[in-house]
Amino acid sequence: MSSEHDLTPLTETQKQQLAEKLSPEARRILLNQGTEPPFCGxxxxxxxxxxxxxxxxxxxxxxxxxxxxxxxxxxxxYQPVNKAHLRYLSDSSAGMIRTEIRCARCDGHLGHVFDDGPEPTGERYCLNSVAMQFQASE
Structure with missing residues (x-):
């Protein structure tokens, strides 16, 4: 699957430079596969x-x-903007097998995807709020 965006992986130096703008909580989640508590994002x-x-x-x-x-x-x-923008990894860290999702460009941990979502995909991409920034439509 292709993308109109540059998906060239960032170097470790580039990631660390970008991470300087983030809160400690966002760095913990994005760089160290953390999870924010539910209902607080x-x-x-x-x-x-x-x-x-x-x-x-x-x-x-x-x-x-x-x-x-x-x-x-x-x-x-229930679906991403483009599946090429995500990496999918097997995750057994919580005593169960899940599919972790990471950003395809910076490898930042975003959350997990499950197969209990609504139609048309049946998928539920479950994200940490601090792993994302929202840009409203004009």
Missing amino acids: GLLDNKQEGVYHCALCELPLFSSEHKFESHSGWPSF
Whole structure:
């Protein structure tokens, strides 16, 4: 799958330079595969139209038109802007096998994807709010 965006992986130096603008919590989540507590993220209840970008490298990830209320405590989407913008990794760190999602360009940890979402995809992309920045539509 191709993208109109440059998906060239960032160097470690570039990632560290970009991470300087982030809060300690955002660095913990994006760079060290952390998770924010449920029902506390700033983007959970966001109803504005726009696009959610990676908080580290600003790659567009999810559109508000694909956001839904999953009652999981984290912002949830049923599909990304472009699957090429995400990396999918097997994650067994929580005593279960899950699919971790990371930004394809900066390798920042975003959250996980599950197969219990709504139609048309049946997927639930469950994201950490601090791993994203929202840009409202004009």
